[in-house]
Amino acid sequence: MKRQATAVWNGTGKDGKGHLTTQSTTLNKTQYSFSSRFEEGVGTNPEELIAAAHAGCFTMKLAFNLQAAGFTPDELTTNCKITLDNGAITTSELSLNATIAAISEEQFAELVKDAEANCPVSKVLNATISVDYLLNQ
Numbered sequence: 001m002k003r004q005a006t007a008v009w010n011g012t013g014k015d016g017k018g019h020l021t022t023q024s025t026t027l028n029k030t031q032y033s034f035s036s037r038f039e040e041g042v043g044t045n046p047e048e049l050i051a052a053a054h055a056g057c058f059t060m061k062l063a064f065n066l067q068a069a070g071f072t073p074d075e076l077t078t079n080c081k082i083t084l085d086n087g088a089i090t091t092s093e094l095s096l097n098a099t100i101a102a103i104s105e106e107q108f109a110e111l112v113k114d115a116e117a118n119c120p121v122s123k124v125l126n127a128t129i130s131v132d133y134l135l136n137q
Contacts, residue, residue: 020044047082047089054092054121055080058131061119065111066100074099082127089127096133108135 005027009018019029027044035041055078066073076098083091096112116122116131 020049047084050089050121050125051080051082051092054082054119054125055094057119057121058094058115059096062096062098062111062115065115066103069103069107069111071100071103074101089125091128091130092122092125094129094131096131097136098133099136101137103135103137105135108133 003023005020005022007018007020010016014034017031017033019031020027021029031043032045033041033043036043037045037047058080059076059078062076063073076096078097079095081091081093081095082089083093094116098108100108112131112133116129122129
């Protein structure tokens with residue numbers, strides 16, 4: 001499987017602007033700029049997209065882990081905070097709120113740890129990854 005996205009940029013790094021389009025067109029000429037990346041401007045930025053990708057990938061991997069262990073979650077909600085520091089993504093902090101009936105804390109922790117290490121986005125990130133979670137039953 002291959003997926004693709006296209007970035008178009010016009011102008012200088014600080015004063016220019018660009019847009020992103022994904023193969024699915026979920027992003028379709030979505031604006032990004034210096035101000036949307038480093039200030040509070042309108043549009044997206046690469047770090048926000050990495051945060052969305054990591055949250056989605058981790059959550060889906062955990063759902064597959066739970067299914068393989070015989071559990072069906074009522075809901076998994078994951079927030080991801082990416083830190084850009086001195087030109088490098090240094091951390092990805094995942095915060096999970098899970099509602100799953102009849103699973104032990106120990107078994108859940110093991111499945112979370114596996115998802116953290118083995119979702120494809122975790123494998124590609126050269127950053128410190130952490131997960132904290134709240135398990136509701």
